[in-house]
Amino acid sequence: MARQIFGAVGLLMLVLLGAAPASAHAVLESATPSDRAVLQEPPRQFSLRFDEPVVVTDLRLVDQSGRLLSLTMTTADRVINGTIAENMAPGTYTLSYRVISGDGHPVAGAVQFQIGAGAEHWLAAEHGFAAWQWGALLTRWMLYLGAFLTWGSVWSGLRGKPFHRQFAILCTVAGGIAAILEIGFQGIGMVRGSITALAGTEVWRVGAATSEGRVAALILLGLVLSWLSTQPSAASTRYGLLVAGSLAIVLALATTGHVAAISWLACLVLAVHVSVAILWVGSIASLLRKPAISPENRMPYSALLQKAVIWITIAAGLGLACWQIAAPSMVLATIYSKVLAAKALTVLTILLLMVANRHFQGAARKALAGGQVVLLVAVLGLTAALGQLTPPRHLLAAQADSASRQSASDQIPLLQEMVHDRDAMAEIEIKRGEEGNYDLVVQFADLTGKPLDPAPVTASFRNDEAGIGPLTRDLSPAAENGAYRLQNIRLPAGGRWQVEIKADLSDFDRRIFKAELTTTP
Template sequence: MTRNTSTQLCLLFAMLLSAAVGLLIPAGEAAAHASLVRVEPADGAVIGAAPPTISLTFSEPTSPLVLKLIRPDGRTTSLDRFALRDTTLEIEAPTDLGNGTHILSWRIVSEDGHPVGGSAVFSIGGPSRGSAPVASEAIDWPVRIAIWTGKVLMYASLFLGIGGIFFIRWVGDCSPVARRAALWAIAGALLATPLTVGLQGLDALGTPLTALGNPITWKTGFSTSYGTTVLLAVASGGLALVAILTRGWAGKILSLLAFLGVGMALAASGHASAAQPQWLTRPAVFLHATGIAFWAGSLIPLVAAFAARKPDAVLALRRFANAIPFAVLPLVAAGMVLALIQLGGPAALWSTAYGQVLMAKLLLLVILFCLAAYNRFWLTKPTEQGDPVATRQLVRSIRIELAIVVTIFAVAAFWRFTPPPRALAEAAAAPASIHIHTAKAMADLTVAPGRVGPSLASIVIMTGDFGPLAAKDVTLILANPSAGI
């Protein structure tokens, strides 16, 4: 019986590997966090007349959420007439724009489901006298805390609930306490996961918690790729709920489908799944998520079985010990692949917020792996032989494992607010450009890449009516008086 069950689990993890490759390869191309490549009129440009349109070109297709124009007198105008042309967003400018400095404030959602915002300044006729209008966006801490809390609850309820039901159906149904805990976790998943859609909408629109009841908030949240993640997660929770109430092979199959759904849900959106190359990152996220679900989901059933002194507890422990390497090895390999892709270089570990979150997670993982190794190589065999001291130590150790796993979920939830270094590097590599327009002459200046370090400046000069200008001499003067340059 034990050998047959262990063989079934090994075959099951082989199926997971096949699913990761076969189901996720067809995913379309995408990039994490869209970055602004070009804006017209260019940021800082001085133009002679009001433009008929304002265009934003990004590094990937996007969906506009909020578009506003702040006028020289501080008034704000919403821009609701626009057209999407591949990666370019063409916005119809108001017809009554006067002279002075204007600020275009934009907020879009990128293909990885995360909102991205920014602003661009241009002047008509000349810069405004006195202080220019200001576009600023303060962090809405109540919304940010709510998003983080929702993420932690979603991770914990999905992994512990669906993973727990998978363990009960495939490894050992040893304790009514474990079944009740799994049911409570699934109930939490079915409540917390949909709520995160509304929180996603608040963040995307830049609105406060009081706007959570607005239909546009939920519509915006569902319109991002995160909406797919939530639909898959809720469907998986429903399957797991039916699986725990279903006996025999039907319950096993339903729990397996729910288990696969967790991996598919997390691979549908987010930093890692949207990174290139898609054929590698999406399967990696899938394997990472299913590995976590198996490991985390086993902890409560094991603790409950030994705490209740169930006779089948030792059998479940033996099956788990035989199967866990087939979950942990893909989990670790996938995590390393994703970290290498997202970091871009070792310096990002300590120089970026994303890397600092990763280091905190790695520290917790080292502690977790040491504890798991101690359990497997020092406590498992004596426990199987009925040693009461080893059994008490194992139960205590598994409880500590559970606490560390939940802490890892809390740390990982901070990634929601930290763009990966790779995306930051892509944005920094984008060229910086400016258009200078006067009645007699115009100049288009492009500096590539638009970041600190060696760059190439390209200047195209024209007459005021876009004709060729045979200039005898061109001088480029760069200055930043506020920085003493």
């Protein structure tokens, strides 16, 4: 009899255990773009991966004003893949989904990502220099040196000048490594991680989705084309490959960064600046004393052309500097301006050394040439630093935008309500923040008024009218009053939003506080 009882109990347990996985709702395992990702360029595809097969009942992408974007979608088992059929301007986008899980229950949710950085990005960059930014600076410096000197070494050899093959190989390897690391450090900046995050895959995936992925690909293409031009072939073919390599490098460096945010004309001026800078910096390679690749294939490179390269570089650089400084009052007023001034003084010193070099011979002339080399390398380092700092043009725009929205953050809250759940209560306050976002503050207490400190605390926002599934965010404890805060949440559509605050008083005691917020588009 006992055996029969134990056998029945065991069979029942097996049935229950076997049925348990089927009773769980589908869970979103990963999303591309990931939730809260900051992208420099609009994505063309998206992907949602669940932990079990799902059936899609609703899928929509809305911009920050609530406008629906056209999508095409395919499903394959646990994965929803899709293509975005419209152009996407900089801003915040919400991808909302409703699916039916394997147990027949509906599951809703949303992920939110941003294209481009808001004003707070520019303001924050002026107040500190994170460890990853130092890594990004050194990587960009190595990228400039590797790309420019590789191209310059090959250019020197094709003109019948000294060509140091081992030096060129070293520059090529350094440029290639730097191009790859550029993606990783950009990813760290996007996810706000530390340098140790390079050991994971998330920062590389996020970084590759930005313009740095294109930079890496174009730099690597430029290095390959430059080396192909060293192979035996007709002179026209070799020069053609080298020119194509320079174009790839110019496109990589002239279509990204701060200048790209100004206008296409600024990008064109930057392209000219980079093009002639390659010739100037690449001339370092001709100072090395080794046999040339092919002395018979010489291309005239007169003193007049050398002067033209230098003065075009300076003129384009001055134009870009005026664009970025934007206002006379910002000269030397920011870190960016001071680094730019240091770069200008370094270039001026190089010009003085070049003039002095004509009046010396022997060891003195070599010393002056060596000084030019060192200073050209320093110029590239200062240029790399400028890429990690905030130009005054962007800083002024961010300050003006922040000031114009300051009154919005001080206005009467859109929602201020006391909500109860059994013997606990939550005071929920929501008001407009910066850039059209919303700020949430919640305080918890028991019925006697004694403050409570639950952990974790999460908030979810759902708009059934717009078909936007819950956006879930963690709240951070504030230093004052025992409050919990969530800043700059983007609610992409007007209408009635259901707000749900979940607070865990202990591992076995969760309280849920619900409220409703009405917003305008």
